[in-house]
Amino acid sequence: MIERKNGDSPKSVTGDSPDFICVTGDAYVDHPSFGIAIIKRLLESLGFSVGVISQPVSDSDFMSQGKPTHGFMVTGGNIDSMVANYTVNGKKRLKDAYSLHGKGGKRPDRALIVYCQKLKSLFPDSDIVIGGLEASLRRFAHYDFWSDSVMPSILTDTRADLLVYGMGELVIKEICQNIRAGKRISELKTLRGTCVISEPRDTPHNAVQCDSFEICRDNKKAYAKSCRKQYDEQDYVYGRTVLQRHGNKMLIQNPPSRPLNPQEFDEIYELDFTREAKDIPAIQEVEFSITHNRGCFGFCNFCSIALHQGRRIQARSKDSIIREATFLTQKKGFKGYLHDIGGPTANFRKPSCEMQLTRGLCKGKKCHSCEKLEVEHSEYLEILRELRRLPRVKKVFIRSGIRYDYLLKDKSRDFLNELAEHHVSGQLKIAPEHSVSGVLDCMGKPHIDSFLEFKRLFYAKCAELKKEQYLVPYLMSSHPGSTLKDAVELAVFLKENDIRPEQVQDFYPTPGTISTAMYYTGLCPYTLKEIYVAREPHERKMQRALLQYYKSENADLVRKALIKTGLVKYSHRLLGKDLNNGAKKEKKRKSR
Secondary structure, rough: OEEEEEEEEEEOOOOOOEEEEEEEOOOOOOOOOOOHHHHHHHHHOOOOEEEEEOOOHHHHHHHHOOHHHHHHHEEEOOOHHHHHHHHOOOEEOOOOOOOOHOOOOOOOOHHHHHHHHHHHHHOOOEEEEOOOHHHHHHHOOEOOOOOOEEEEOOHHHHHOEEEEOOHHHHHHHHHHHHHHHOHHHHOOOOOEEEEEEEEEEHHHOOOOEOOOOOHHOHHHHHHHHHHHHHOOOOOOOOOOOEEEEEEEEEEEEEEEEEEEOOOHHHHHHOOOOOOOOOOHHHHHHHHOOOEEEEEEOOOOOOOOOHHHOOOOOEEEOOHHHHHHHHHHHHHOOOOEEEEEEOOOOOOOOOOOOOHHHOOOOOOOOHHHHHHHHOOOOOHHHHHHHHHOOOOOOOEOOOOOOHHHHHHHHOOOOOHHHHHHHHOOOOOEEEEEEEOOOOHHHHHOOOOOOHHHHHHHHHHHHHHHHHHOOOOEEEEOOOOOOOHHHHHHHHHHHHHHOOOOOOOOOOOOOOOOHHHHHHHHHHHOOOOOOOOOOOOOHHHHHHHHHHHHHOOOHHHHHHHHHHHOOHHHHHHHHHHHOOHHHHHHHHHHHHHO
């Protein structure tokens, strides 16, 4: 029996220790957008009792529900704890959308390590499973931005018995089947979708071996090559076991778990969630939103999805989505608006091509640039149309990212037309990220001409509909490959296209991604060619300022960037004044 109050941890009221105890770095939110809620509800559906401890601090917090019969399941939360706690400039965040009242500081740095080490000290003979994004992205030796060092697999520091990477539902089912067969979690060494630390003598044959943690720590080229090997084996069809030695132990990543089929996906999202939480800001955006897919074959290099959810698209059935929407319309607080029908990329529901179903997704290649890309929006449109017809529904919005380059390859303009007419809440967020082709190649993004074509078509349709709607482009500064000159070129592009971004993102090297490998090594993992990396803080500030050149507080940084790059010819466009005379004086002063 479980009781909940204001988004706090569920509390056991029977006095009995549960079969499993979930420990999370987030406040508990009983909604399928939160991974720990899915795991808890899935375990309950399989007949197990589950307790949850959220954001524990003291020994008494960790011991509040006793010792679980089968083990602890631990996550740092919906995002990496270091990303949750710090800005890219190293400043401590004061707010945390996943904590009560949005207050920051309620989860420790490196939450998985802190929680697991405490559990091991208090319950030394209990098994521990770690999962979630922090575990997925840190499962191999990885560059850690905050310590500016290569850290070992998080399994070594947590001393957990099993790491579940990816979304994990099928692995959880297998764990439970093995427990019913009389096995302990610590005995499970070969489950798909898991990693373990083992003795080298137990290493399986025919596996792919990366360079060891120690070699990757000391050799940047080895790190880059290992990064590619790890990504190349993340497909369910052909992915092999991956090994990486850590001292006298061996990290073993078993092949990826298979993707959920639509029926399994439906069952997960139709578990008995209350879908409510008070005073947790993160619930606000998703309370009246629906997830219809997982995975993304867009495969941007800075994105964590490929290493966590994977590149293969998994989709729920239309009937399941309609049932959830109908349920939401009956909830207290529903005002007629479904805020999002989305996922990592909202307009993906089908594979990028049929070939991937039997051969897997091509290694190291981007589907958006492939001539075999198959574009399909009809099923998504059917879902959106049916949702619009539901009683009490006034509007159905799409707030997840859409791939406009994919949309443009659809010979029919039905999706673009209906998107503009029905599914934009004034602003549509899209992500060109940059304008310079070389930088976009480093990002794994399409070139800017597709953005310009989409922009033209979108605004033409809005004009036809007499709707005042705007595109809000996401842009990123200082991504590997972006020089200061590239940043100036981007600023000029924004000026020429009358784009004034209110928010911009400085590249954040999060664990495990290809872009982070570029940042750390200065090499492309796929070509081993050298890539320029903006590391010096002042240059990063200039790159960021150039994206918002129009703000008066950025004028000095923009001026310095123009002079430093020798591109003062753009000063009148960006600053409204000519810097040529000032540049000449500066050059004359330095020559003295």
